[in-house]
Amino acid sequence: MSFYGLVDGTEASLKSYLNNLSGVDQVGAEARAAMLATRSIKTTSKRWAIETAITMVDLTTLEGADTPGKVKALCTKAVRPDPTDSSVPSVGAVCVYNDMVSVARTHLDLIGGQHVPVAAVSTAFPSGRASMPVKIQDTQDAIDAGAAEIDMVIDRGAFLAGRYIDVFNEIVQIKEVCADKAHLKVIFETGELVTYDNVRKASFLAMAAGADFIKTSTGKVAPAATPPVVLVMLEAVRDFYEMTNTRIGVKPAGGIRTTKDAIKQLVLVNETVGPDWLNPKLFRIGASALLNDLLMQRMKLDEGYYSSPQYVTMD
Amino acid sequence: MSNRIDVKKTYKLYINGAFPRTESGRTYEVKSAKGAFIANPCLASRKDLRDAVVAARAAHAGWNKATAYNRGQILYRIAEMLEGRRAQFVDEIVAVTGVTKVKAEKEVTDSVDRLVWYAGWTDKIASLSGSTNPVAGPFYNFTIPESVGVVAAIAPETPSLLGLIDVVAPIITSGNTVIVLASTKAPLSAMTFAEVLATSDLPHGVINILTGKKEEIAPWMASHMDIDAMDISGVPAKMHSEIKVAGAENLKRIHSFKSADPGRIIAFMEAKTVWHPIGL
Numbered sequence: 044m045s046f047y048g049l050v051d052g053t054e055a056s057l058k059s060y061l062n063n064l065s066g067v068d069q070v071g072a073e074a075r076a077a078m079l080a081t082r083s084i085k086t087t088s089k090r091w092a093i094e095t096a097i098t099m100v101d102l103t104t105l106e107g108a109d110t111p112g113k114v115k116a117l118c119t120k121a122v123r124p125d126p127t128d129s130s131v132p133s134v135g136a137v138c139v140y141n142d143m144v145s146v147a148r149t150h151l152d153l154i155g156g157q158h159v160p161v162a163a164v165s166t167a168f169p170s171g172r173a174s175m176p177v178k179i180q181d182t183q184d185a186i187d188a189g190a191a192e193i194d195m196v197i198d199r200g201a202f203l204a205g206r207y208i209d210v211f212n213e214i215v216q217i218k219e220v221c222a223d224k225a226h227l228k229v230i231f232e233t234g235e236l237v238t239y240d241n242v243r244k245a246s247f248l249a250m251a252a253g254a255d256f257i258k259t260s261t262g263k264v265a266p267a268a269t270p271p272v273v274l275v276m277l278e279a280v281r282d283f284y285e286m287t288n289t290r291i292g293v294k295p296a297g298g299i300r301t302t303k304d305a306i307k308q309l310v311l312v313n314e315t316v317g318p319d320w321l322n323p324k325l326f327r328i329g330a331s332a333l334l335n336d337l338l339m340q341r342m343k344l345d346e347g348y349y350s351s352p353q354y355v356t357m358d
Numbered sequence: 359m360s361n362r363i364d365v366k367k368t369y370k371l372y373i374n375g376a377f378p379r380t381e382s383g384r385t386y387e388v389k390s391a392k393g394a395f396i397a398n399p400c401l402a403s404r405k406d407l408r409d410a411v412v413a414a415r416a417a418h419a420g421w422n423k424a425t426a427y428n429r430g431q432i433l434y435r436i437a438e439m440l441e442g443r444r445a446q447f448v449d450e451i452v453a454v455t456g457v458t459k460v461k462a463e464k465e466v467t468d469s470v471d472r473l474v475w476y477a478g479w480t481d482k483i484a485s486l487s488g489s490t491n492p493v494a495g496p497f498y499n500f501t502i503p504e505s506v507g508v509v510a511a512i513a514p515e516t517p518s519l520l521g522l523i524d525v526v527a528p529i530i531t532s533g534n535t536v537i538v539l540a541s542t543k544a545p546l547s548a549m550t551f552a553e554v555l556a557t558s559d560l561p562h563g564v565i566n567i568l569t570g571k572k573e574e575i576a577p578w579m580a581s582h583m584d585i586d587a588m589d590i591s592g593v594p595a596k597m598h599s600e601i602k603v604a605g606a607e608n609l610k611r612i613h614s615f616k617s618a619d620p621g622r623i624i625a626f627m628e629a630k631t632v633w634h635p636i637g638l
Contacts, residue, residue: 347581348578348581348582348583348607349411349578349581350583350584351582351583351608352415
């Protein structure tokens with residue numbers, strides 16, 4: 044493994060790589076995110092943003108109470124979000140727990156949703172508190188069941204204790220399991236990393252270790268995908284692209300519920316890493332309630348009056 | 359002592375139990391009957407209406423589920439709070455409309471009494487408009503009226519306080535939540551009434567009050583798919599058919615009234631039949 048020539052796999056080289064990162068200007072990052080949030084996106088731009096955001100949604104259900112029926116309903120919605128309007132595009136992926144992957148994959152194939160990938164949350168999601176063999180088996184199970192994307196959580200305990208090499212090796216090993224069969228998204232749970240410096244550090248660590256995507260949160264901890272956190276991660280992705288010429292994707296997840304929130308995220312992407320990232324291969328939004336609001340806003344643009352949650356499916 | 363600078367009240371909207379400024383940032387001037395400047399209330403936009411509908415929809419489940427007894431207590435509490443602030447309402451009504459103090463006092467008294475009257479109706483209306491139906495089988499059959507959901511209302515221009523209460527009180531009595539557009543020329547007592555609501559244990563979002571123009575807000579109320587019914591008592595008759603046509607899209611129940619009567623409560627209720635097998 045080359046790790047882009049940035050790290051040679053030893054603890055010493057990882058430490059020097061991470062120590063050479065610049066710090067994050069907290070006040071500056073928050074001010075810039077707040078400033079970009081004031082952009083007003085209207086009419087044709089808004090329509091484009093809504094359609095783009097729909098293709099970026101990782102339609103998610105991660106509940107203990109998930110039933111096969113609920114997962115199937117979610118898959119149906121993922122393929123055709125608005126049953127009354129076939130011009131609405133399919134979402135980016137369906138995101139479920141490991142044991143629901145085969146249910147989701149089978150149902151998607153059955154209803155003509157071969158183009159919609161299934162993402163599985165693995166490595167003892169959401170806490171990440173399990174031994175390495177268990178995490179590897181967890182990931183292998185998901186891939187065997189048909190997952191094309193693996194959302195892994197890092198061991199935040201190890202990260203906060205400064206054992207970066209453990210976190211690094213964990214990602215490397217999961218990446219080996221994924222190989223070319225599945226995309227790897229690495230979840231930081233930014234709400235538990237506390238500082239922006241930690242978020243930046245985790246971003247660079249994960250990207251060097253082989254992540255295809257970096258993802259803010261599990262959705263189980265608040266605060267989750269706040270605009271400044273996403274900005275810090277996007278800046279890390281931009282800097283990494285300059286260093287290695289490799290494009291890494293970003294996935295904010297948790298707390299993005301309205302069209303307004305989603306459009307703010309798209310503005311952040313466009314202004315930080317540029318329009319290349321404005322596609323579902325490099326930017327995803329992990330959400331469940333968001334899709335209904337996007338559909339309602341789209342109806343408003345079409346019909347000219349405000350819609351009601353009664354006219355979109357229940358989750 | 360130097361002359362003290364007046365501390366004037368900023369009249370804002372009342373949405374979801376909070377007092378936000380209008381999203382549009384617009385205001386308009388309210389003048390006294392003689393033309394003197396009094397205040398700059400918010401000129402609400404359709405987006406404020408949209409926010410208010412979201413709040414009203416979220417509040418409906420809880421308010422509808424509250425017992426009739428509890429809703430009656432809260433309506434009575436609103437009357438108590440209003441009674442305690444009589445002087446402020448009288449002053450505002452006199453300043454804006456130019457009526458005599460005696461007339462303004464009567465309007466406030468009537469407003470308090472009206473609230474108490476509707477408070478009494480909360481636990482009686484179901485037996486007035488519902489029924490137990492005789493059936494030939496081993497079960498009971500009841501007709502139970504329930505609230506329709508989110509109701510939008512336009513308060514009449516005058517009287518500004520009593521008119522608002524006449525519109526709002528019957529709607530919430532049965533468990534509906536409401537978004538009401540206050541009198542355009544005399545919106546001050548509506549916004550002061552919002553302060554009364556904020557201290558009356560009324561759950562957030564049950565009553566939402568906007569100030570602005572009927573021509574701007576009423577058509578958006580009529581076409582909004584998440585509003586179930588409308589009280590257009592305060593809308594000029596020439597606008598009625600336009601509103602009814604727009605409201606037909608989601609089968610809104612649209613009514614207007616002249617006086618206070620229990621029919622105003624029943625108009626915003628619907629009967630659902632519930633079957634109860636015996637012995638199960």
